[in-house]
Amino acid sequence: MELPHTHSNGGIVMSYTHLTISERAKIEAYLEIGYSIRKIANLIGRHPSTISRELARQPDYDAQSAQHQYEARKSNCGAKSKYTPELKETIQQKLNETWSPEQIIGRLFPEDLSFKTIYRWVYEGLLEVPLTVLRQKGKRQKPKETRGRFNIGTPISKRPKEVKKRETFGHWELDTVVSGRGKAKGCVATFVERKTRLYLALPMPDRSASSMESAIRKVSALLPEAALKTATTDRGKEFSCYERIEKDLSLEVYFADPYSSWQRGSNENSNGLLREFFPKGTNFEEVKPAELFEALELINSRPRKCLGWKTAYEAFTEQLLRLI
Numbered sequence: 008m009e010l011p012h013t014h015s016n017g018g019i020v021m022s023y024t025h026l027t028i029s030e031r032a033k034i035e036a037y038l039e040i041g042y043s044i045r046k047i048a049n050l051i052g053r054h055p056s057t058i059s060r061e062l063a064r065q066p067d068y069d070a071q072s073a074q075h076q077y078e079a080r081k082s083n084c085g086a087k088s089k090y091t092p093e094l095k096e097t098i099q100q101k102l103n104e105t106w107s108p109e110q111i112i113g114r115l116f117p118e119d120l121s122f123k124t125i126y127r128w129v130y131e132g133l134l135e136v137p138l139t140v141l142r143q144k145g146k147r148q149k150p151k152e153t154r155g156r157f158n159i160g161t162p163i164s165k166r167p168k169e170v171k172k173r174e175t176f177g178h179w180e181l182d183t184v185v186s187g188r189g190k191a192k193g194c195v196a197t198f199v200e201r202k203t204r205l206y207l208a209l210p211m212p213d214r215s216a217s218s219m220e221s222a223i224r225k226v227s228a229l230l231p232e233a234a235l236k237t238a239t240t241d242r243g244k245e246f247s248c249y250e251r252i253e254k255d256l257s258l259e260v261y262f263a264d265p266y267s268s269w270q271r272g273s274n275e276n277s278n279g280l281l282r283e284f285f286p287k288g289t290n291f292e293e294v295k296p297a298e299l300f301e302a303l304e305l306i307n308s309r310p311r312k313c314l315g316w317k318t319a320y321e322a323f324t325e326q327l328l329r330l331i
Contacts, residue, residue: 025077026053026057026061026073026077028070028071028074030051030053031061031070031073031074032070033047033050033051034047034051034058034061034062034068034070035068035069035070037050038062038068044058044059044062061073064076089119089120089124090128090133095128095133095134095135097115098111098125098128098134099134099135099136101115102125102129102134102136102140102141103136103140104305104308104309105140105283105305105306105309106309106310107122107141107309108122108123108125108126108129108141109122109312110309110310110311110312110316111125112125113310113312113316114310114316117316126141129141160242160246160249160260160261160262161259161260161261161262162261162262162264163239163261163262163263163264163270164264165261166237166239166261167237170201170237170239170261173201173202174202175202175236176200176202176203176233176234176326176329177200177202177233177234177235177236177237178200178201178202178236178237178238178239179198179199179200179201179235179237179238179239180198180199180201180238180239180240180271180273180274181196181197181198181219181223181238181239181240181246181274182196182197182240182241182271182274182275182278183195183196183197183211183214183219183243183245184197184208184278184281184282184285184291185214185291186289186290186291186292187287187288187289187290190288190290191290191291191292191293192212192213192214192292193210193211193212193213193290193291193292193293193294194210194211194213194214194291195208195209195210195211195281195291195299196208196209196210196211196218196219196222196223197274197277197278197281198226198274199273199274199277200234200323201273202322202326203314203319203322203323203325203326204273204277204311204313204314204319204322205307205319205320205322205323206277206280206281206303206306206307206319207226207303208281208299208302208303209222209225209226210291210294210296210299214243214244214245215244215245216244216245216246216247216248217248218245219245219246219248220248220251220252223238223248223252223256223258224252224255224256227256227258231327231330232257233330234326234327234330235256235258236258236259237258237259237260237261238252238258238259238260238261239260239261239262239263239270239271240260240261240262240263240271241262241263241268241271242262242263242265246260246262277306280306281302281306284298284302284305285302306319307319307320307323308320
């Protein structure tokens with residue numbers, strides 16, 4: 008039934024309810040008498056368009072049939088849940104492999120589900136995983152820089168534009184991830200290839216230039232020369248070894264501007280992913296190589312939206328094969 012109520016502006020607004028079986032019986036009776044649509048509407052307190060739509064759905068009107076049709080339509084209303092035991096198992100497995108809901112949908116179910124559905128299932132308890140499997144959101148803040156810095160070297164402003172646009176392969180961002188302050192000198196040298204987002208991390212005994220030089224040489228020995236063209240870093244003292252690196256490895260090193268971590272966004276983001284496994288305060292001297300390898304394996308095996316839902320491993324391998 009359509010019930011009138013007063014709007015805040017003083018006008019009359021009709022609130023709609025579906026026709027009842029009683030109203031449908033009256034419509035059938037009034038039609039047999041020969042009443043018009045407008046008169047029927049007036050007699051049962053409905054708008055003429057409501058009666059018109061009802062009759063359009065069933066020209067040879069029968070109240071009982073019209074009610075059955077309505078009940079059938081109503082039973083089909085609302086979204087049908089896509090939750091199944093098989094889907095649950097697949098999603099739980101990928102969440103435990105540190106995939107985000109968006110990565111799961113983008114790689115496995117691009118046309119079937121929304122990543123918001125996975126979040127809802129987690130919060131509703133339909134997926135048997137802890138909330139900690141959901142990836143961290145929001146901005147991360149870094150502590151004020153206290154290590155030594157230097158002011159020589161090629162600035163990022165002179166880096167080729169193709170590097171910024173990620174058009175070509177072999178351009179890396181470098182950084183360090185350190186142990187908790189006052190705990191130990193052990194840290195990790197991190198490397199990200201800008202086009203494919205492949206992420207590498209090598210343990211170092213300390214944050215010295217000699218340790219960083221050794222880590223860079225190890226990565227260089229693993230890759231074809233064409234896969235290591237440039238490196239972009241900050242001006243931390245550990246990168247003061249850049250002149251020997253440029254000379255011996257034919258690697259062009261560029262330095263980001265002070266307080267401009269966004270100029271090395273891939274590395275900053277990837278370091279954040281590594282912190283999901285080794286939170287701030289971790290003593291990297293106590294982290295076993297196998298633990299670090301497992302974390303990298305999971306990070307590089309996640310499908311990435313920016314890569315068309317390929318993994319970093321897949322994208323990097325494709326680029327390496329093109330060098331052959």
